[in-house]
Amino acid sequence: MSSPKARAPKQTAKSATPKSAAKTAAKAPAKKTAVKKAAAKKVAAKKVAAKRRSNEPVALSGEDKVHFVKAIWEGVSKGGKDSGKASAKSAKTAKAKAPQVEILRRIPAAAPQNKKQNALSQKGLAFAAELEAAFAKGELEALSPEATQALMGAICKIYGANQESGNKYPILSGRMAVTGTDVMITCGGLLKAADLQVFELGMWQSWTGI
């Protein structure tokens, strides 16, 4: 079921400040460029309409067809950049009054899975949060080299074993979690520590698909 938030239809977003509302009204009528761009498509449409009235087959030029295909790509979207009719229509509307923002629906990300963490995982999450906090304060020595090595080794073992046994999950929770440089340095360090060359990694990945 949707959350109550998701089912709230036809809300109107209220302007945040009177200033932004004024800006909205001032900028609304600008649609002329789109109308101009659509002139060619209008010509094609007129030709088609004239032929339709006479019930004769329509001979379209190559250019007309390009405009039609563009229109197909643009779909029926009245906002499409080559959609002349629609742009003209919206321009008229905009002159009359500033467009209202109507919230049709909100679709939240999936409801959080309150997955139970075991005691060790809870400790791990709390410890990681502590480390992140210390790092944010610039405490580069928050974790000693020995502690870092021990943690890295344990994580390597447990992650590797899970992947091999088919319990696959990404090693990081999201792309924003670490920088590319962090990944390069860490991967390089791991390979060096295990006396592996980059080509060996590539070969192994090709063979195993992991």
Add this chain to the structure above:
Amino acid sequence: MAEQFVGKASEFKDGDRQIVRIGEQEIGIFKHEGEFYAYSNFCLHQGGPACEGLTIARVEERLRDDKTSMGLHFTNDMNFVCPWHGYEYDMKTGEHVSNRKIKLRKYNIVQKGNDVYVIA
């Protein structure tokens, strides 16, 4: 073109979406990996609600150097899929994943403090 207020940034969690109508336009606003993206909600195929379907990771077929296939795999790039017929668009560009020329109209998003605006 004007800035249209569409909501508070704090109300969007990663993965949340909002569909708004502004005049004749319908726009889907996504929050993905900390960024906002906004596209026309009219699919370029038959006009379906392009922004309202499943979000799903892009699929790639991995090849070895000798051109043998390692099969299909999900990548870390995200697509959103029109629920009518399955047109799949790149979350970050609005381009159809198999033909980059087919591109949903993209709207710019401006964030001022906690307020999110779409330029439409």
Add this chain to the structure above:
Amino acid sequence: MDLISDRGRRVQVEELNTTKLLAHAAKQSRDNKFDEVLIVDVDAHHYENENFGEILPFMENEVMKQLVMAARSKGGRGSVLPSTPGFQDMGGRVTRYPLRASEKTNPDRLRDAQLGERWMDAMGVDYSCLFPTGMLNVGLHPQKEMEFELCWAYNRWVTEVALPQTNGRMFTQLCLPFSDPEGSLRCVETFGHRPGVGGWMVTTVRPKMPVYDNAYMKVYRAIEERGQTLAFHSGPSWGDHTFQSCNRFISAHALGFSWYNILHCTNWVVNGMNERFPKLPVIWIEAGLAWIPFVMQRIDHEFMLRPSECPLLKRKPSEYMREMYYSSQPMEIQDMDALECTFRMIDAENTLLYASDYPHWDFDLPSTIWDLPFLTDRARHNILGGTAHKLFKLPPRNEAQKQNLIKYGNYIGN
């Protein structure tokens, strides 16, 4: 509702409401004033397995009935219909498949009728021909007795239970148990006169189907005499040996739908069936259109070289093909010149019938026809409903539709 996406990730989407899902189709319908155009959808579907509880008791043979009823009971290990592997829902990307059960309808009236009205109203469709989904595989059943029983029960249910609840908006081309010519004739004679029966459907997904066999002539004659249609409805069959080299569903699907119609249409034409039953309207359904020029050219070419193999033909095979009917979906709008050429080759203005195929994944809206730049207004109106009005005798639903039918020379009365 949550749907499962990549790697088990859960994504929330709204629960299914067909009217809401098709809101953009309704906009197209309003913008194009489709209410003034009679629009007949000659191929729409329901999921009849959701009604098996009502359908199967209509089976005649008590032993067969016992087998399928027990198979469906709790703990039953059998299956009613043969199935073929496939991923129509594209891994959940086409959300109306996984969400189907979440749509709310009024329990007092047939759910299929209510869902049908929702999509028809949104698209601007006035009438739709209701076809089954799983039953399209009935031709793969190894028991011809079971095929007959299932078709018989389905035909009874459609005409006695379903159609009376659709306010006249749905009609049918009933299922012929084609493996059983005697049974097929019995169906035509029993149900042919019932309200809402416009014709007969043969599912073409079959391991062997000699459409030219002498055993069928009496069936064709019976349908022709009743002024009804004979439709061949295609489908995919990934399990068929022809498609076992396809390692992706897209290949088996794209080829399968065209293939079965290519096969049976070729046999139909080469054996002079159009000469034998000149007044029998034959419709080829759900194979797209691109295959037709291909077959026309192939058989015309060989016909000139091997005329002695088809002596019943008095004209080129393509000329007979130009006189049969084709449903429009899934229309390959990829190369506009090629599509225009196809329309010319099949005389689309007089032979093409709009079909949505809703709710299946590759449905087409009426605007796919309406927006084609090379069509005349007459062609537009004929394809969307004028030609079907003449074939199925469906009355216009308002005065504007009637006037349009008159204007384009299609009106045959209410």
